[in-house]
Amino acid sequence: xxxxxxxxxxxxxxxxxxxxxxxxxxxxxxxxxxxxxxxxxxxxxxxxxxxxxxxxxxxxxxxxxxxxxxxxxxxxxxxxxxxxxxxxxxxxxxxxxxxxxxxxxx
Amino acid sequence: xxxxxxxxxxxxxxxxxxxxxxxxxxxxxxxxxxxxxxxxxxxxxxxxxxxxxxxxxxxxxxxxxxxxxxxxxxxxxxxxxxxxxxxxxxxxxxxxxxxxxxxxxxxxxxxxxxxxxx
Numbered sequence: 001x002x003x004x005x006x007x008x009x010x011x012x013x014x015x016x017x018x019x020x021x022x023x024x025x026x027x028x029x030x031x032x033x034x035x036x037x038x039x040x041x042x043x044x045x046x047x048x049x050x051x052x053x054x055x056x057x058x059x060x061x062x063x064x065x066x067x068x069x070x071x072x073x074x075x076x077x078x079x080x081x082x083x084x085x086x087x088x089x090x091x092x093x094x095x096x097x098x099x100x101x102x103x104x105x106x
Numbered sequence: 107x108x109x110x111x112x113x114x115x116x117x118x119x120x121x122x123x124x125x126x127x128x129x130x131x132x133x134x135x136x137x138x139x140x141x142x143x144x145x146x147x148x149x150x151x152x153x154x155x156x157x158x159x160x161x162x163x164x165x166x167x168x169x170x171x172x173x174x175x176x177x178x179x180x181x182x183x184x185x186x187x188x189x190x191x192x193x194x195x196x197x198x199x200x201x202x203x204x205x206x207x208x209x210x211x212x213x214x215x216x217x218x219x220x221x222x223x224x
Contacts, residue, residue, distance in 0.1 A: 048210035
């Protein structure tokens, strides 16, 4: 079955740039999506179709892809950005999520 | 207000059944695919199932195929997940979600907890 691989954790200092990667076989041929989930809350999409930002998502969130690796970048990271982040892609007619990355802002 | 509200979760014994509901409001429910996604305690998101706008096409994750059935009633703006032969590993918060504004899951419910335990 298709898998997306994310680092379990990423740490960043406030104001610095955080990068979270997501890799998968032939991910370069698919769109990548990114979701933010804070404790006790439902996920929120922060990036769709590799690099598009939904209305209401701060500009400090950006997405990119190189080869089979997608990257979520948070510039000028704020304490409120501390959360779990999940990448997602479609594999045929099913949806696959990455294992998630816990972003710690310290 | 655009909203998805899940209900029907609870405690069930292994081998038992449960039906989850997800009521939609604030958007034209009948136009959109609907999905179920689950999250075991302390774990990541796992996609479960989807159904197309008129209910004629469904897809399931291998882990639930043959045990779970997704359906919808567009007159009631509600999508369902019938879960049979439940196992301990089905214990999770179950979310309904839909790609309403883009092709991402941009609307999520608050989730309903299902616990499978004796």
